[in-house]
Amino acid sequence: MSELRENLGYSEDHEWTLSVEGQVVRIGITDYAQEQLGDIVFVEFPEVGDSFSEGDVMGTIESVKTVSEIYYPMSGKVTKINDVLEGQPELVNAEPYDGGWLVEVEVEGDVKEALSKLLTAEGYRAVIE
Template identity: 55%
Template sequence: MSKLFSKEHEWVDVLNDDIVRVGITDYAQQELGDIVFVENPEVDETVTANESMGTIESVKTVSEIYVPVSGVVVKINEELDDEPELVNTNPEDEGWLVEIKITDREGLTNLMNREEYQNFIENGGE
């Protein structure tokens, strides 16, 4: 399955039946500018779709990270502790944020495919 996207500019990559990897989109990192710090949730923390699960700090601003699906955090990208700039250089691969064991697969149906997301940002992305 290819990546899915939220209106808050996060992406979701379904790794298997119940584990997804989440990050911010290339569009989001361009809007933020140079990332200097990422505050992720803790492993075993329960997260709820469309609620904040952490923050990303750039030289311009601090932004909330909204979780696109509900579940439990099973892994965080610890490389971001020392190299937050991975979110800038490779946001949709090495710059991933967390892996979540989803509790409601139905939440995936609320997300957009890449083409729908491109149309969304071309039309203002708000």
């Protein structure tokens, strides 16, 4: 069974979100998503400073089986990318909630409201079962 963490918000598109500080949230893909993709070999990131709306494509993850789009679970501007993944994309498989995070985004508007729209771990479990 895939690992889910109670302190994260989840999207139906299989991204997780964690409030880091102030308006900034960290985004990655779920353990379930990385299991479905298989061995990840490449991550395509947005640029720092890019702004996106909720639901926009932020990049892609390429595995030995497929290429999958990654979506923004909330509107905002990219403030940081996890450039470690450029040389070690397999960290997304090994540590999807820790070293394998993808980007940090400064959320537009009320961050608590944006986070409240996401699924809880229990709600996400219902989506993937």
